[in-house]
Amino acid sequence: MRLFYVHEQSAESPKRSLFLAGPSPRGHGEYDWRKDACAVLSHIGFGGTVYIPLPRDGMFRGNYDHAAQIEWELEHLEKAGVIAFWIPRNLKTLPGFTTNVEFGRFSRSGRAVLGYPHSATKMRYLHYIANLDGVQVYHNLEETLVAAIEKIADQNY
Template sequence: MPLDTVHTVHVVHVGQEPPQSWTAAVYLSGPTPTDPAEPSWRADAVAALRSAWSGAGRLVVFVPEPAPGGAYPAYADQIAWEEEAMRRCDVVLFWIPRDMARLPGLVSNIKWGAWCDSGRAVLGTPPEAERMEYLLHFAGALGVPVERTLAGAAAAALRAIGAGRARTGAERAVPLTVWRTEPFRRWYADHRRAGDRMLDARVEWYAPAAGPAGEAAWLLTVTVGPGDGSRAPAPVRLLSAQGQGMLM
């Protein structure tokens, strides 16, 4: 069977290196039980994604917990791994079953605040979760999909991904929300024809399309290595404005 027709799910645990290529990537964000006797919800999330993923290629799922039998890295290393994984993912799937006595999810509030307007968030929270009104308010205001079951949140994440797009190396740092836009595709095609190499990328700002016929606006910092070797790799900033194409 050709590789581009095989759909697989690759789980990357904290401290592990991700594969060099993927079609889509999801980060599982939310509170982690501190009681070792309480199972983590992330195993069920991975199972739901695995059973529903039908895209051609590899779906990577970032899990900020150690692999079975493993251990957490140092705290600073944990944070660095999480931040790197989140910036490279196509969807940040939040599952917040908040119980203030058992699973308060305080760090999840910070992560939600950082990613709720990224165009990549999905919010899952059961009806009985405590103190979720503020998060739900902004989910509604920002058009973030909201689901009340973990399976529903996984399905919403895959709907946002759709068929995905194959990316390798530094291309993995460009999420689907930007990768699919015509201004980025045109810019990247021009630079590839010139022999230039994309070495890294980071989304600095994103605004969704104003309507069904509109296009998203975004600001992307890209490190480009000139194909002719005439100068050192350098960062460039690309701004795509709604209805105006690439401005810089």
Template sequence: MEQPRYVEAPGEFESTGTTLFLAGGITGCPDWQRDAVRQLDELGCEATVLNPRRASFPQDDPRAHDEQVGWEYAALRRADVILFWFRPETAQPIVLYELGFHAARDGAALVVGAHPHYERRRDVLAQLARARPDITVHDSLSATVGAAVEAVARIRRATR
């Protein structure tokens, strides 16, 4: 069975091929994920994209939050590449937590970008310089997406 190319939370997916998770702000941020998916498509990215941003989040459903957190946790742990993008609109404390968690563990390749006006950019740079000096922090979404496409290609070549 062929793996789906795009999965939006809380959709099910098989992790038989290369997967790329879009980690970054959802609440209080524009839909940057849509732009990232378009760019990934334009660059011919050969991974299934896991997008935590739902087209419609059921705010009135008390189970939706736990379902969302559970889906994100599982998808982040199963992803081959995690693309982190920090926009300037909010501090995104959960995304910072996720970056710290995944930077400290073996597993997915991390690709990180932080808008030049992101209020915690200096913290992202300082922490990654110590925990993961091999990671470049990109200034734009397009540069971050391009680096993610390269990471996917490296993984695909290594698994052939």
């Protein structure tokens, strides 16, 4: 499995790739669900590329370039074979407002999978849109990632 973090570039555009979309921690001690996601992907033997829209050390610095962050994310959302949206929404620590926009932008792409725990708040609208657009919905991180990998395999890359 190859991991690419924000601002890191890969020369190729691998179709056996997965973008881990969802709310990002902004401070010390906030839940970074992507670490769990990478552990799950490793455990189930995913051999593709994973795009992670966080700095490699997990910390955004005060002087970070917001426009460059957005450009990297949009480029890699387009490049990814599948976009796995995991939204453990907590309005105080992981609100996921940007994630809402990204989901709306890519829900009709045929490349999205949506997951969120039952405890996540304010998810009814996204779930409704997922149903309209034929996006699979799960409530467990591992099931979400397995579905994303199966979607990659179904695309016959």
